[in-house]
Amino acid sequence: MTPRPSEWGPPFRFKPEDLESLFVVLHEQAYKIIGPTVNDDAIVLGELNSTADLPVGWTDEQSGGSYRLARHSRPEFFHFASGPHSLKQYLHPPSVCLWTASRNGHGFEIMEKVQEAGKLAFVGVRACDLHALAILDKVFKAGPLPDSSYALRRSQLLVIAVNCTSPGGTCFCESMKCGPQVDEGFDLVLTEIEDEGRHFFVGQAGSESGRTIAAKIPQEEASSTDLERVETMLNDARTRMGRRLDTSDLKKQLYRSYDHPRWEETAERCLNCGNCTMVCPTCFCNTMEDVTDLSGVRAERWRKWDSCFTTDFSYIHGGSIRSSAKSRYRQWLIHKLATWVDQFGTFGCVGCGRCITWCPVGIDLTEETAAILESNSTSTPGMK
Ligand code: SF4
Ligand code: SF4
Numbered sequence: 001m002t003p004r005p006s007e008w009g010p011p012f013r014f015k016p017e018d019l020e021s022l023f024v025v026l027h028e029q030a031y032k033i034i035g036p037t038v039n040d041d042a043i044v045l046g047e048l049n050s051t052a053d054l055p056v057g058w059t060d061e062q063s064g065g066s067y068r069l070a071r072h073s074r075p076e077f078f079h080f081a082s083g084p085h086s087l088k089q090y091l092h093p094p095s096v097c098l099w100t101a102s103r104n105g106h107g108f109e110i111m112e113k114v115q116e117a118g119k120l121a122f123v124g125v126r127a128c129d130l131h132a133l134a135i136l137d138k139v140f141k142a143g144p145l146p147d148s149s150y151a152l153r154r155s156q157l158l159v160i161a162v163n164c165t166s167p168g169g170t171c172f173c174e175s176m177k178c179g180p181q182v183d184e185g186f187d188l189v190l191t192e193i194e195d196e197g198r199h200f201f202v203g204q205a206g207s208e209s210g211r212t213i214a215a216k217i218p219q220e221e222a223s224s225t226d227l228e229r230v231e232t233m234l235n236d237a238r239t240r241m242g243r244r245l246d247t248s249d250l251k252k253q254l255y256r257s258y259d260h261p262r263w264e265e266t267a268e269r270c271l272n273c274g275n276c277t278m279v280c281p282t283c284f285c286n287t288m289e290d291v292t293d294l295s296g297v298r299a300e301r302w303r304k305w306d307s308c309f310t311t312d313f314s315y316i317h318g319g320s321i322r323s324s325a326k327s328r329y330r331q332w333l334i335h336k337l338a339t340w341v342d343q344f345g346t347f348g349c350v351g352c353g354r355c356i357t358w359c360p361v362g363i364d365l366t367e368e369t370a371a372i373l374e375s376n377s378t379s380t381p382g383m384k
């Protein structure tokens with residue numbers, strides 16, 4: 001296995017039935033457990049009462065514009081790729097009241113509403129979503145005006161991550177250097193191993209909380225063979241990514257592409273539905289709505305998810321800056337893969353593939369980018 005930071009605990013192995021022990025420990029510590037479960041014909045995130053709520057016997061088949069649940073006969077708990085949900089909806093909820101204002105005789109009293117979610121333990125988090133979490137942290141916690149509700153929710157979060165050995169048809173986390181191996185930001189990481197009739201987990205703590213919890217699971221020391229098996233499975237997953245993206249020189253190449261004809265071609269297919277931004281674990285654009293009661297005594301400010309695919313999103317005193325579908329798609333893709341780098345120091349894309357799977361017409365960020373890069377490489381010098 002790759003070298004581990006010194007604060008990580010020693011690797012250990014445990015039986016699949018002892019995953020339930022982990023759930024018991026989490027419940028004893030008053031965590032609400034959130035993890036993958038089957039609902040509405042998809043593997044989504046929801047509250048888990050026990051391991052019986054995990055999608056054992058289910059997997060998914062994903063491609064551009066297509067998601068299907070499928071049955072399998074293996075005993076694994078985590079044999080599937082990312083579904084439509086991510087941690088974003090819990091840390092940056094789709095709709096929150098930020099403050100209320102009440103008339104008090106001299107004016108208005110403003111009361112900030114800090115939204116608590118309690119102690120949440122996320123089970124089964126993939127490497128791509130942990131990298132997305134790190135991106136959301138930069139947006140909402142770093143900087144001069146941190147979001148107090150986000151910071152509170154984040155401080156109460158426990159992450160039980162899973163190394164991904166079943167990448168989907170639209171995944172490309174390997175290209176974005178965001179997976180499939182969990183390498184940061186977790187309390188406990190598990191690798192589920194099922195082969196030749198053996199089924200077990202290899203675990204490792206990545207924080208003091210993770211060490212405390214891991215110590216309560218019945219376990220034995222992981223052998224060097226177990227660790228080699230983990231490494232082999234991860235290397236195998238790296239070769240089975242459904243998509244790839246060449247990220248070398250990406251920012252510079254995209255900055256040269258503003259007048260590329262491909263934007264217009266994509267815009268002819270794009271429905272401007274905003275699905276890609278809703279499912280994206282890093283998209284954070286939002287809008288504000290102020291509401292008042294009929295008596296004018298009380299007002300509320302709500303923050304709601306918005307999308308750069310709407311004309312209203314870029315509306316400024318009398319007009320929309322991005323009035324064409326072409327300009328909106330171009331804004332989204334160039335932000336993800338170029339301007340985000342200038343803004344936050346990383347790409348805004350972790351390669352989870354959700355925007356490809358859940359785009360109703362199967363528009364594929366990797367395909368669009370590759371088409372632009374390819375024609376850039378064959379264009380005459382000086383082309384914008
Ligand atoms: S842009 Fe697409 S692939 Fe990248 S993080 Fe967002 S949803 Fe995932
Ligand atoms: S790219 Fe696809 S998901 Fe995104 S707005 Fe266009 S049609 Fe909708």
